[in-house]
Amino acid sequence: MEETVKKGSWVQVHRVILPAGKRAPQVPEETQRVPLELWAKGFLQRDAHLGEEVTVRTVIGREITGTLVAVNPPYRHTFGAPVPELLTIGQELRELLAQPRARRGGAAGGDA
Amino acid sequence: MAGRDISYEAVMARRSEIMKRAVGIDYSRFAQGPLAFDYERMMAEVGYSLDEIRTIQEANSVGHTPLIELKNVTAAVRRTAPAGKGARIFVKDEAANPSGSFKARRASVSVYHAQASGYKGVISATSGNYGAAVAAIAAMRRLAAIIVQEVFDSRGLGQPEIVEKGRACEAYGAEVLQLTVGPELFYVFLLLLEETGFFNASLYTPFSIAGIETLGVEVAEDMQDREGRNPDLVVITHAGGGNVTGTARGLRAAGARDAVVVGASVDLSGLHMASDVDFNRKSFTTGHTGFGVPFATWPDRADVPRNAARPLRYLHRYVTMTQGEVFYVTEMLAQLEGLERGPAGNTSLAAAVALARGMDEDQTVVVQETEYTGAGKHPTAQLTFARQNGVEVRRGDPRENVPGKRIVIPETLDQIRAQEVDLDRLRRSYIRNAIENTGLKRVDPTELQFLMDETNAPKDFVVKALTDLGVAVAG
Numbered sequence: 001m002e003e004t005v006k007k008g009s010w011v012q013v014h015r016v017i018l019p020a021g022k023r024a025p026q027v028p029e030e031t032q033r034v035p036l037e038l039w040a041k042g043f044l045q046r047d048a049h050l051g052e053e054v055t056v057r058t059v060i061g062r063e064i065t066g067t068l069v070a071v072n073p074p075y076r077h078t079f080g081a082p083v084p085e086l087l088t089i090g091q092e093l094r095e096l097l098a099q100p101r102a103r104r105g106g107a108a109g110g111d112a
Numbered sequence: 113m114a115g116r117d118i119s120y121e122a123v124m125a126r127r128s129e130i131m132k133r134a135v136g137i138d139y140s141r142f143a144q145g146p147l148a149f150d151y152e153r154m155m156a157e158v159g160y161s162l163d164e165i166r167t168i169q170e171a172n173s174v175g176h177t178p179l180i181e182l183k184n185v186t187a188a189v190r191r192t193a194p195a196g197k198g199a200r201i202f203v204k205d206e207a208a209n210p211s212g213s214f215k216a217r218r219a220s221v222s223v224y225h226a227q228a229s230g231y232k233g234v235i236s237a238t239s240g241n242y243g244a245a246v247a248a249i250a251a252m253r254r255l256a257a258i259i260v261q262e263v264f265d266s267r268g269l270g271q272p273e274i275v276e277k278g279r280a281c282e283a284y285g286a287e288v289l290q291l292t293v294g295p296e297l298f299y300v301f302l303l304l305l306e307e308t309g310f311f312n313a314s315l316y317t318p319f320s321i322a323g324i325e326t327l328g329v330e331v332a333e334d335m336q337d338r339e340g341r342n343p344d345l346v347v348i349t350h351a352g353g354g355n356v357t358g359t360a361r362g363l364r365a366a367g368a369r370d371a372v373v374v375g376a377s378v379d380l381s382g383l384h385m386a387s388d389v390d391f392n393r394k395s396f397t398t399g400h401t402g403f404g405v406p407f408a409t410w411p412d413r414a415d416v417p418r419n420a421a422r423p424l425r426y427l428h429r430y431v432t433m434t435q436g437e438v439f440y441v442t443e444m445l446a447q448l449e450g451l452e453r454g455p456a457g458n459t460s461l462a463a464a465v466a467l468a469r470g471m472d473e474d475q476t477v478v479v480q481e482t483e484y485t486g487a488g489k490h491p492t493a494q495l496t497f498a499r500q501n502g503v504e505v506r507r508g509d510p511r512e513n514v515p516g517k518r519i520v521i522p523e524t525l526d527q528i529r530a531q532e533v534d535l536d537r538l539r540r541s542y543i544r545n546a547i548e549n550t551g552l553k554r555v556d557p558t559e560l561q562f563l564m565d566e567t568n569a570p571k572d573f574v575v576k577a578l579t580d581l582g583v584a585v586a587g
Contacts, residue, residue, distance in 0.1 A: 017291070017300060018120060024296050031294055031388045034266035038300065039290045041282075058287040060233065060256040062308070077275040077488035080496025085507050085521045089440060090447030096188050096525060097448075102195040 002049045005071050009044045012073045013056055013066030040064045041073070116306070123302050131416060134305040134312035136229055139417040147550045148562035149418055151425075155361075159322035160221065162365060166326055168224045172252050174216045175326050177208040179334040179478070184448035185461075189468050192526035199344065199471035201464050203445075203479040204331055207453055211248035211284065212241065212484025214327055218315060218354065219245035221323035226311035227253050233310040237301040237415060239263065239274045240351075240398045241483055246313050247284035257286040258310065260301050264292045265391045272497050273397045273456070276488030293391045298415060314415045321358045321420040328362020331478050332371070342368035344475040345467060347460040350375035350430065351403040353411055353421035359480055360426035372428045376463035377404035378456075379432040379531065380515045392501050393516035395435050395494045399456040404430075408538050410545040424535075424542055424567050431530035433462040434513035436520040439491045440528065441465055455491055457483035466530035495519065539567040543577040557587040 005011060018024075018036040042056030042064060054068045117123075123130075132138065137158055142149040160168065169175045182201045190198030206214035223246065226234045233256030236246045243259035250257035259281045263270045270290075278288045289304075291297050305312055314320060328346075335343045346363060348356045360373045378400040383390040385402040394400070408427070411419035438455055441462045446452040464479045471477065487493060495505050504518040510527055513520045522528055543563060546552075552559065555578055563574045575585050 018294075018296055022120075023294060024120070024299075027294055027296075027386045028384050028388075031386055034292070034388050036294050036296050037264070037266075037292045039264075041288070059282075059285060060258065060287045062258075062287065075275070075279050075487075077270070077272040077279070078493060078496075079487050079490050080272075080493040083492050083495045083505070085505055086439065086443050086491055086495070089443040089521075093188055093444055093448055093525065096191050097184065099191055101187075101191045102193070 004047050004049060005044060005068065007044055007047050010041065010072050011044045011056060011068055012039055012041050012070040013054060013064060014039050014069045015066040038066075039069070040066065044068070118303060120296065120299050123299055123306070126306070127302055128417065130302050130306050131312065134310070135314065135317060135416055136311070137317070142418065144558050144562065145556065146552060147546055148559050151422065151565070154418065155318050155322065155420065159318040162325060162329065165221055165322055169217060169220045169323070169326060172210060172216070172220045172249055174209055174220045175330065177330070178205045179203070179331070179338070180205055180449070180451070182445070182449050185444060185465070186468070188444070188448060188525055189465055190473065193469045196473055197470060198473050199468040199475040199477045200473070201468050201477050201479065202335070202343070203461065203482060204327065205451070206327070206457070206481040207484045211244040211280070213245060213457065214324065214355065214481045215240070215242040215245035216249065217323040217327055218242060218320040219249040219313065219323070221319040222246070222311070222313040222317065223249040223253050223255060225319045226313060227255055229311065231309070231311035232256060233258065233308060234313040235260065235301065235304050235308065235310045236313040236315070237297055238315060239277065241277060242315055243277055243286070244280035244284060247281040247286035250286065251284045256310070258289065258304060258308070259286050260289045260297060260304065261291065262293055262297050263290040266292055266388050269392055271392060271397055272488035272493050276486055293386065293388050295386050301415065312415065315352055315354055316414040316416050316419040316421050318420040321354055321361070324354060324358020325362035325365060327480060328359040328364070329366040331359070331480050332363050332366035332368035335476065335478065339476060343371050343478040344471065345372040345374060345477045347374045347376055347464045347467065347477060347479050349399040349457060349459040349481060350377050350423060351398045351400065351407070352414070353407045353419070353423035355481070356423040356426055357421045373426055374463065374467065375404070375423060375427045375430040376460045376530070377401045377432050378435055378438055378459050379513070383516045390516060393503060395498045395503070395519060396438070396456050399459040401432055405538070409541040410549065422566060424539060425565060426568070427535060430533040430535055430538070431463050431466070432533060433459055433530060434510045434520065435515070436513055437462045437510050437522055437528045439495065439519070440522045442491050451482065452485055454483040454485040454489050455494060457481050462528060463530050465525070466528050536573070539569050539573070540577045542567055543574065544581060547578070547581050547583055552583060554584040554586055560585060560587070
């Protein structure tokens with residue numbers, strides 16, 4: 001089922017920069033235990049399959065090699081779900097504004 | 113670069129050589145001793161004049177953003193204040209800059225300088241709005257741009273706020289390199305500088321900081337034009353220190369020396385910035401204490417030898433806010449003022465709400481930035497992500513907030529309170545870092561004066577701090 005990814009496709013490659021255990025000495029233990037990884041995107045320079053070592057040309061024309069991990073990777077970030085804890089804040093504040101404000105003994109302080 | 117050793121150790125060992133070529137500044141020119149350097153001379157000789165910066169920024173349509181009086185927010189705050197209290201709150205709508213944040217001011221000068229110096233491209237290591245700013249200005253100036261970001265934890269789960277900023281960089285035509293958590297991002301950054309010969313569009317060069325000075329100038333001039341006087345208090349979201357430093361310098365340049373300069377950060381105490389586990393337990397990726405405190409107490413931890421952002425020189429007060437308070441005021445800004453803006457930039461707005469409440473109603477507070485909002489970079493996105501990562505979200509008293517564990521959205525506006533940070537503690541911490549990092553056993557009058565300038569503290573304070581550390585003071 002491994003389809004060929006055509007040369008010129010917009011793809012993502014992955015590389016391990018520093019393996020686990022070879023991290024900088026100052027990083028905490030949980031970070032030391034995992035590798036430093038890098039992802040980059042570009043145009044595939046030859047027909048290839050996912051998982052192969054390939055070269056891509058980035059949007060500024062640099063060549064980067066790495067393991068082919070995704071084709072035309074989508075943006076997956078969203079606005080998330082409505083947050084019930086936020087939904088009533090507007091109404092609460094409008095009710096607050098409808099209340100009279102504390103006044104200095106008779107002084108007209110402007111009702112801003 | 114054939115034959116060059118590109119191992120981590122070798123590249124880190126070449127860092128000053130790489131940096132010198134990539135920034136084009138010989139920082140040793142400004143050295144006055146093992147610790148001291150002539151900060152003002154560096155800013156004057158390396159940077160550009162305010163008039164030059166204005167011209168550079170106008171060429172990119174950067175700056176001259178609207179100053180908006182938040183009348184409904186002020187009115188709401190006054191309903192939580194004693195009679196006669198509740199200062200008027202204004203916001204400088206920096207989201208109106210190209211790329212959607214004040215960072216365009218920094219990028220405009222950096223990229224101009226890169227182009228004027230003959231560099232073919234610029235690189236910036238940033239997970240923040242600065243990446244989009246560099247990418248946008250580079251697009252205008254037809255330079256190549258590479259942005260290096262810390263995005264993912266080891267599960268490959270990306271911080272939504274950073275993923276969005278990466279998308280924005282790509283939208284402006286930049287090459288984006290995405291990394292997992294860790295300070296070794298700097299190693300990748302150095303390798304790229306060496307390989308490409310591009311300019312290091314650092315957040316911390318004199319160019320970058322000088323670019324923010326126009327923001328302080330505009331705040332002062334806008335208020336002088338509209339109100340006939342300077343603002344009483346200016347609140348600045350504080351992370352790496354550039355925003356505080358540049359804005360405060362601009363305020364001074366425009367004659368607003370009497371304005372109280374307040375830094376504000378989101379409290380993320382207890383979360384380790386280089387931790388693979390903590391990384392996605394925070395809902396703010398900038399404007400927080402994880403940068404704010406270390407950069408205030410030792411600025412020279414940045415990607416240049418001498419950081420031009422030196423916030424302790426300029427801060428009159430420093431306060432922290434909780435994540436829940438910032439989300440609350442972000443909602444308030446949208447619902448009462450019709451301004452939907454990104455949360456991180458509203459850290460200073462949350463502080464302004466708390467501080468204005470205790471000020472007289474004829475006084476003014478200026479919040480000096482907003483930032484753009486979008487998918488990933490929005491309260492609903494960030495709180496949804498927090499919940500997915502096991503962080504509890506509920507209404508309640510913000511004092512019950514626990515960074516990385518619980519986000520408490522205030523139940524009422526009057527629960528928003530600024531937590532004052534003891535600046536003297538940060539000053540002592542700065543002095544301790546300075547001594548530890550230089551190994552000085554004895555401080556001469558030049559170093560002493562430098563420490564007084566750096567901490568904005570009187571001589572007896574600095575001498576006492578040094579004596580407590582067992583350091584001799586000469587002269």
